[in-house]
Amino acid sequence: MHSFHYSQGSLHCENVSLSDLATEHGTPLYVYSAETFRDRYTRLDSAFAGIDHEVAYAVKANSNLSVLRLLVSLGSGFDIVSGGELYRVIKAGGDPSKCTFAGVGKTRAEIEYALKEGIYSINVESEEEAAFVSKVAVEMDLTAPIAFRVNPNVDAKTHKYISTGKSENKFGIDFEFIAGAYERAAKLPNLQLKGLQMHIGSQLTSVDPFLEAVEKVTPLAEDLKEKYGIEFFSIGGGIGIVYEQALASGKESWWTDQSEEDRPLTPEKYAATIIPSLEGLGLKILLEPGRFIAGNAGVLLTECLYEKKGSTKTFKIVDSGMHHLIRPALYQGHHEIVPLAEPDGNTESVDVVGPICESGDFFCQNRTLPSFMPGETIALMSAGAYGMVMATTYNSHPLPAEILVDGDQVKLVRKRQTFDDLVEAEEV
Numbered sequence: 248m249h250s251f252h253y254s255q256g257s258l259h260c261e262n263v264s265l266s267d268l269a270t271e272h273g274t275p276l277y278v279y280s281a282e283t284f285r286d287r288y289t290r291l292d293s294a295f296a297g298i299d300h301e302v303a304y305a306v307k308a309n310s311n312l313s314v315l316r317l318l319v320s321l322g323s324g325f326d327i328v329s330g331g332e333l334y335r336v337i338k339a340g341g342d343p344s345k346c347t348f349a350g351v352g353k354t355r356a357e358i359e360y361a362l363k364e365g366i367y368s369i370n371v372e373s374e375e376e377a378a379f380v381s382k383v384a385v386e387m388d389l390t391a392p393i394a395f396r397v398n399p400n401v402d403a404k405t406h407k408y409i410s411t412g413k414s415e416n417k418f419g420i421d422f423e424f425i426a427g428a429y430e431r432a433a434k435l436p437n438l439q440l441k442g443l444q445m446h447i448g449s450q451l452t453s454v455d456p457f458l459e460a461v462e463k464v465t466p467l468a469e470d471l472k473e474k475y476g477i478e479f480f481s482i483g484g485g486i487g488i489v490y491e492q493a494l495a496s497g498k499e500s501w502w503t504d505q506s507e508e509d510r511p512l513t514p515e516k517y518a519a520t521i522i523p524s525l526e527g528l529g530l531k532i533l534l535e536p537g538r539f540i541a542g543n544a545g546v547l548l549t550e551c552l553y554e555k556k557g558s559t560k561t562f563k564i565v566d567s568g569m570h571h572l573i574r575p576a577l578y579q580g581h582h583e584i585v586p587l588a589e590p591d592g593n594t595e596s597v598d599v600v601g602p603i604c605e606s607g608d609f610f611c612q613n614r615t616l617p618s619f620m621p622g623e624t625i626a627l628m629s630a631g632a633y634g635m636v637m638a639t640t641y642n643s644h645p646l647p648a649e650i651l652v653d654g655d656q657v658k659l660v661r662k663r664q665t666f667d668d669l670v671e672a673e674e675v
């Protein structure tokens with residue numbers, strides 16, 4: 248299922264023409280499809296229907312309040328990594344008792360806030376943090392539910408900046424130290440050892456590392472259940488999505504979904520592969536997908552301002568860049584780029600670059616794209632996750648607006664920033 252397609256010569260999100268949205272709301276503009284969010288959530292949730300489980304959407308992937316609201320309405324739980332994200336979830340009507348709190352550097356204020364709101368679990372990433380949570384809980388005169396994050400030392404085979412489950416990464420507690428960590432934490436006051444957590448990386452495109460990690464950690468989970476009565480095992484997020492579409496000839500093929508069988512990783516394959524190792528545990532299995540839910544649900548629209556022909560390259564200069572979508576600059580992220588007007592088959596090899604004074608400010612380099620000219624608007628596909636949430640005002644460009652489309656309904660879910668917004672918190 249894909250909610251972005253050409254219809255009557257122009258790219259649509261569900262029933263809405265993206266050119267119409269660009270004309271009305273201007274560019275740069277993020278546009279999200281409610282249908283895709285629903286589809287991804289439901290598919291993953293259904294794939295695990297056979298076992299006790301909960302989908303806890305990783306808020307950091309896309310934390311717009313309306314996106315969170317949509318997920319609340321589907322029954323989602325949430326994986327948060329800061330007090331600010333918990334605040335957003337509560338604002339959106341979410342229930343803190345369906346939230347887990349991850350991250351290596353939680354502050355006292357964040358821990359107090361999470362405990363006061365009745366968080367489901369604080370997923371601690373060091374013994375020092377467990378001791379600190381215990382201390383805060385004693386002071387607050389309540390019991391803090393915690394889980395340790397185990398680092399299973401498994402190679403996720405993804406970009407090194409988004410790999411988190413190797414012993415050289417800062418995340419979690421080394422597999423060989425984890426039993427001792429539980430033993431010591433069990434002696435600390437005001438802690439409930441509620442679960443076990445892991446997350447080995449992001450944008451995994453094969454099920455093998457997941458299976459390797461699950462098989463390695465499941466006996467530990469079993470042991471911890473027996474010893475301390477833990478009730479959940481979170482297997483993290485990381486399910487990859489398809490960013491790169493096969494570029495076959497013929498204009499229908501510009502934006503077609505890769506066929507299901509060709510995909511290395513689908514929610515169904517993921518579930519079918521790991522459920523056999525998990526179903527006998529008798530623990531609630533938590534899933535923490537971010538990118539899988541949000542990635543394909545959004546596009547970034549940007550207008551081409553200039554074409555500059557250099558001696559070796561053609562640059563298409565657009566009105567958005569690394570300040571709005573940093574994935575290409577940060578970890579060589581790939582986004583398909585298509586014009587809103589249906590391509591006629593002509594192509595060009597180009598660099599698509601933004602206005603920012605950094606050589607890293609590009610969306611693609613030396614890529615063959617359907618031809619487009621200044622004045623035309625293009626779409627960066629699959630920009631729904633780790634897009635707007637990482638946007639900055641670097642070079643003092645106001646942040647883009649965000650739109651949520653649902654069928655033929657259009658909702659402006661974040662206003663475009665103004666110059667006044669840019670300087671609002673500052674003083675002369």
Ligand SMILES: *Cc1c(COP(=O)(O)O)cnc(C)c1O
Pocket residue numbers: 305307308326328349350446448449450483484485486535536537538539
């Ligand atoms: C980032 C993160 C996720 C989500 O990762 P995706 O690759 O977006 O699915 C899940 N769990 C934890 C602890 C994370 O830090």
